[in-house]
Each structure stands twice: as structure tokens, then as C-alpha cells.
Amino acid sequence: MAGLADATVDDSPNAPRNGAPAPLLDVQDLHLDFGGVKAVNGLSFSAYDGDILSVIGPNGAGKTSAFNCITGFYKPTAGRVLVEGQDITGARPSAIAARRVSRTFQNLRLFGELTVLDNVRAGMHLRIKQNALDALLHTPRFRRSEREATDEANRWLDFVGLRGDRGGAARNLPYGEQRRVEIARALASRPRLLLLDEPAAGLNHSEKVELLDLLRRISGLGIALVLIEHDMGLVMQVSQRIVVLNFGKQIADGTPEEVRRNPEVLEAYLGKDEDSTHTGDREVPRD
Amino acid sequence: MTWTMKKAPTTADTERSRGLNRMFSDRRLGWLGLAVALLAPFVSASNYSLSVITSAALFVMLAVGLNIVVGYCGLLDLGYAAFFAIGAYVSGVLSTTYGWSLLATVPVVLAAAVLAGIVIGGPTLRLRSDYLAIVTLGFGEIIRITANNLDITGGPSGIYGIPGLEVFGFDLSSPVAFYYAAVVIVALAVAGAARLGRSRMGRAWRFIREDEDAAEAMGIHTYKLKLAAYIAGAVWGGLAGILFGAQLSAISPQSFTFLWSALILLAVVLGGMGSTPGVVLGAIVISVLPELLRDAADYRFFVFGVLLIVVMIFRPQGLWPSQASERTPARVPEADKEEAWQA
Numbered sequence A: 001m002a003g004l005a006d007a008t009v010d011d012s013p014n015a016p017r018n019g020a021p022a023p024l025l026d027v028q029d030l031h032l033d034f035g036g037v038k039a040v041n042g043l044s045f046s047a048y049d050g051d052i053l054s055v056i057g058p059n060g061a062g063k064t065s066a067f068n069c070i071t072g073f074y075k076p077t078a079g080r081v082l083v084e085g086q087d088i089t090g091a092r093p094s095a096i097a098a099r100r101v102s103r104t105f106q107n108l109r110l111f112g113e114l115t116v117l118d119n120v121r122a123g124m125h126l127r128i129k130q131n132a133l134d135a136l137l138h139t140p141r142f143r144r145s146e147r148e149a150t151d152e153a154n155r156w157l158d159f160v161g162l163r164g165d166r167g168g169a170a171r172n173l174p175y176g177e178q179r180r181v182e183i184a185r186a187l188a189s190r191p192r193l194l195l196l197d198e199p200a201a202g203l204n205h206s207e208k209v210e211l212l213d214l215l216r217r218i219s220g221l222g223i224a225l226v227l228i229e230h231d232m233g234l235v236m237q238v239s240q241r242i243v244v245l246n247f248g249k250q251i252a253d254g255t256p257e258e259v260r261r262n263p264e265v266l267e268a269y270l271g272k273d274e275d276s277t278h279t280g281d282r283e284v285p286r287d
Numbered sequence B: 001m002t003w004t005m006k007k008a009p010t011t012a013d014t015e016r017s018r019g020l021n022r023m024f025s026d027r028r029l030g031w032l033g034l035a036v037a038l039l040a041p042f043v044s045a046s047n048y049s050l051s052v053i054t055s056a057a058l059f060v061m062l063a064v065g066l067n068i069v070v071g072y073c074g075l076l077d078l079g080y081a082a083f084f085a086i087g088a089y090v091s092g093v094l095s096t097t098y099g100w101s102l103l104a105t106v107p108v109v110l111a112a113a114v115l116a117g118i119v120i121g122g123p124t125l126r127l128r129s130d131y132l133a134i135v136t137l138g139f140g141e142i143i144r145i146t147a148n149n150l151d152i153t154g155g156p157s158g159i160y161g162i163p164g165l166e167v168f169g170f171d172l173s174s175p176v177a178f179y180y181a182a183v184v185i186v187a188l189a190v191a192g193a194a195r196l197g198r199s200r201m202g203r204a205w206r207f208i209r210e211d212e213d214a215a216e217a218m219g220i221h222t223y224k225l226k227l228a229a230y231i232a233g234a235v236w237g238g239l240a241g242i243l244f245g246a247q248l249s250a251i252s253p254q255s256f257t258f259l260w261s262a263l264i265l266l267a268v269v270l271g272g273m274g275s276t277p278g279v280v281l282g283a284i285v286i287s288v289l290p291e292l293l294r295d296a297a298d299y300r301f302f303v304f305g306v307l308l309i310v311v312m313i314f315r316p317q318g319l320w321p322s323q324a325s326e327r328t329p330a331r332v333p334e335a336d337k338e339e340a341w342q343a
Helices: A002-008 A063-070 A093-098 A116-123 A132-137 A140-160 A175-187 A205-220 A232-238 A256-261 A263-270 A276-281 B015-024 B027-043 B047-072 B081-096 B102-124 B129-149 B175-197 B200-210 B212-217 B222-248 B258-271 B276-314 B334-342
Strands: A025-034 A037-047 A052-056 A078-083 A101-103 A193-197 A224-228 A241-246 A249-254
Touching: A025 A063, A037 A052, A037 A063, A037 A078, A037 A241, A052 A063, A052 A232, A063 A193, A063 A224, A093 A101, A093 B212, A101 A175, A116 A140, A116 A175, A116 B200, A132 A140, A132 B175, A132 B200, A140 A175, A175 A193, A175 A205, A205 A224, A205 A232, A232 A256, A241 A256, A241 A263, A249 A256, A249 A263, A256 A263, B027 B047, B027 B175, B027 B276, B047 B175, B047 B200, B047 B222, B047 B258, B047 B276, B081 B102, B081 B129, B081 B222, B081 B258, B102 B129, B102 B222, B129 B258, B175 B200, B175 B222, B175 B276, B200 B212, B200 B222, B212 B222, B258 B276
Parallel strands: A037 A249, A052 A224, A052 A241, A101 A193, A193 A224
Antiparallel strands: A025 A037, A025 A078, A241 A249
């Protein structure tokens, strides 16, 4: 038995201990400096399979910077990012995507001049099996892989509930629909971890209700979700855990209820209360 | 304003024009174009007109090759004539100094083009937009000046006596035979480039053109794919260089000046970046129009320039722009989809 247990123990310091699975995403003491500005200053959190975790904080708290560090767009000044126990700190974004980490962007980053279907096919880039020779000769393998890609793209667009023309340019869709396309594109890479940067930004009330449902269905696929969001109503309803950032520093990490009552969080959002006797009654507003 | 600027919304976006576009993007259009090319000598088969249409065919191949780099991938290359020169010189030197047949030089030219693509693209493709344009401009000049100063390339007087095309014992050096050979090769090159453009790799090129960061986030190694586009462009240019040497039987550094790079780029932009029929049309216009304007004598290039400016003012997206449109077969009715979404 001892031998069996030993076999599962890795020598590296971040190996899972006592048979507990390595977290899907493990952010360890992340720092990012831009000159003298500390955009991220000691962020640590981890996410497991099926988690829905939100990162919140006032504007400029370093949320998007942290996302960019995790997905390889920025090189963190210090700290490490591990995906399934593997250190990916400072790797190319495409290498991190290959580890089945996908993301969306704060300001929609669709390929506007290309068709909606092509946008979703982008997510499948790593999985489409064909080479240049297949494409030049239109081999059966080429035709099959193209057909499969189209079918799957259509299925993901069904999944996100896209209304509107799939064969037309993505930029012609209304904003809310473009958001769905971006999520479909990220899902098409079959991620285990999906990072959504303000998915509710610019959506109206009914679209937000639909988004909430979509997030739950994504979670139902076994995909861990990490989202940055300003809409407190959505965050409180959907999140299992919330990490709060302020001026790059992590000030709270807990369940929605814990975070809502945390005095430091209240201070960050509502400012310091002169008459501190009332702190116990205050809560982060729900909307 | 950057190079990869978004197209201004135009009337080209209406339903009717999308329908037209779909009809014409059918592969029948390719066959129609080929038929026109094959029938052209029946209109006029003088040596002069054959030389004009052969040059036009070669120009189409160059434009389609540059379209892979500029149109698909959005990399502004101002030194494309360098690859054209490498193809022409490698096959020219091997066929004159070493007596190879032109066909035998093809594999060597391919290797040289790939190598040149890696050597030039390797360091430069890490740069973005304007910087890339300047560096490629520099490389284009370096290749020309090198050819001007080496002994093996014949210095300023270049290489002459390049044999005509001969394939498996058939002599294709007469103007008519060479024209038909060129049309077949160029047609294959056009179809090949279009097919690459519609593949996984071609899509990845367009993703890079549209948004490099988003492409990278989708797992596309943008540097490797940009290099692939550059190498593909080099191969098309190099092969066109062989035909160029065979057509003219003499090449010199003056054949590969910046003006060539600029004219090829002009054909791509005039026709419509990223659009195969557009680029073919653009190349034909750019190569044939100055000949049609010969009556204007000294004012020929002045009129040519004014015409180009007028076209770019009234059709900034090109004569035949590429358009995002795909046939989408009838799917689940809208009402059912609504329910599926609510469920």
C-alpha cells in the first residue's frame, strides 16, 4: 500500500498532497508591476472542476490584469500560475490555450469581418485534423474535418442560443448576440477552465437572465468558470466563491455571504464609514 | 490609421449583393476565368498581344501569392519582389551556368524560396504592421543590390540566354505554347491559394489579420502561422520567377525594383484584399491597363495613376472585395430554438 501511495506523490513542491486532486487553476502570490504601479499585488486563489468563481473589485483593482497574467498575455512580475499542477507562468497564450484554458475579452474581440461560423471554428483550431496538403488536394480527410467543424460550430451556437444569421459577418450581429458568439468560440475549444471577462457588460435585463442560465449550463458541462463581473446581482446569484481585489491586493476570498459581510469589502465598495457602529448592518448592494 | 483598418460599410453589404457574391464565388467562376484565359489568343495572337497576356498571367500568380501574405494574413509586405527575384535568379543561374532544364530547377527554387521566407520572415514577423513594412522594404532592396553585385548573378547586366520551357521533351518555348503552359500553371496556383485560404490554416491567417490577440487566445501560434503565410507567399513568388525568366530569357536587377513590389501590392489592394477573384481582376487591370493606354503616349502613366486614384476613391474596398458569407442550410425553426434556449 505504501508503494502505491508513493507512486502518486510527485517530488515537486506543488504536487498534490494526501491524494487530493491538484486544483484545476492555482494562482500563487501573483504580482504584476507596470513601472511603479502595482496592478496585481499578491493574488492567490484556486479553482476546481465545476467551480463558479467570481473575481470582483472596483474599477482599476487589477482584475483584467490578473486574467491577462493567467492566460499569458502579460508576464507576471512574480508569482506562479499552475494549471492541473503544471506551471504555465509566462507561457505563450496559445500554449496555455492548448492546456484547455479558454477566455473571453472585456471588450468583445470577435473576428468582425468573418462569418459567425468561422468565429466559432477558431475555437476548434487545435482540434481540426488536416494539413496543407489535405487542403490543396481536398482529400476525404479535409472534407470530413470541415464538415465536422461546421456541425460542431452549429451545435455550440445552438448551445449559447444564438439568434440571427450564422453565415454573415459577425460584426453585423447586435451586441448581445456577439457576446454569445464570443462565448461559443471559447466553448468550442472544449476548455476545462473558462475565464469570462465581464460577460454581462452591456447586456439588458432579460439578456442578463439568459446569461445566468447559460453560465449554469456551462458549469453543468463540468467546465470550471472564473468570471470578472461588476453586476453584483449576477455575481451573488451564480458564484460559489468570490475573490475580491482592491488596488491589486486581495482583500477577501469566500462564499457570497461571507464576502457580502466582510468589512474590508464594504470599505472598498462604499468607502470608510465614520460611524463604525453601523458596519454590522451594512451589506454590499445586491445590484 | 493602421494597415488592418476595418472596411467602411458600403452598399456591397446588401442582401442582393451577397446573393450575387455567393453565385460568383461558386467554383464555376474559376472555370469561367480559365475559359476566358484559354480563349484569349483567339482574339489576337500577335507576338505583342501574346507577350502582354503572358505577362498578365504571371502577374496574376504574383498577386495571388502576395494576397496570401497581405490579404489573408494582414502582413504588409513591401519587398515581395525579393522572392520573385530569388526564383528567377536561382533557376536562371542553374539553367545557364549549369545547363539544367527549367523543370529540374523547380525543386531547388522551392527550397530556396522556403529558405528565403524563413530567413526574411523569421526575424521580421515579430514586428507589427508599419515596422514590418519598413523591414520587408529593406530586404527587398538587399536582394536586388546583392544580385547587382555578385558575379554569379551577372552583376548589373544580369543573366541572359535562359532556355525556354521544356516539359518531358515537348518544347513549350513558342509564344503560344508558353502562354498556354503559363495559364495552366497560374490556374493551379490560383486554385491552390484559394483552397489554402478556405482551410484551417487559411482561417487561422484571417483570424490573425482580424485580431492577433484573440487568435492567440484560441490556441493559434500566431508567429508560426505568420511564418507559414510568408513562406507560402515566397513559394508562389519563386515559382512565378521561373516563368518570368523563361518568358523573357533574360533577367537583370532592374527587373526587380521596388516598383514591382509596389505594383503587385497595388493589384492586391485594387482588386480587394483577401478576395481571390478580386486579386486576379486587379492583377489583370494593373498589367494590361498601361498597354491599353499606349495611345496616350507620354501621358500613359499619368492617366494610369489618375485612374487608380479614382478607383480607390470610389471603391476603397477594392473592385471585388472579399465578403463574409456562407451558405447556411435551413435549420431548426426560430420558434423551436427559442424554446430550446428557455429550457
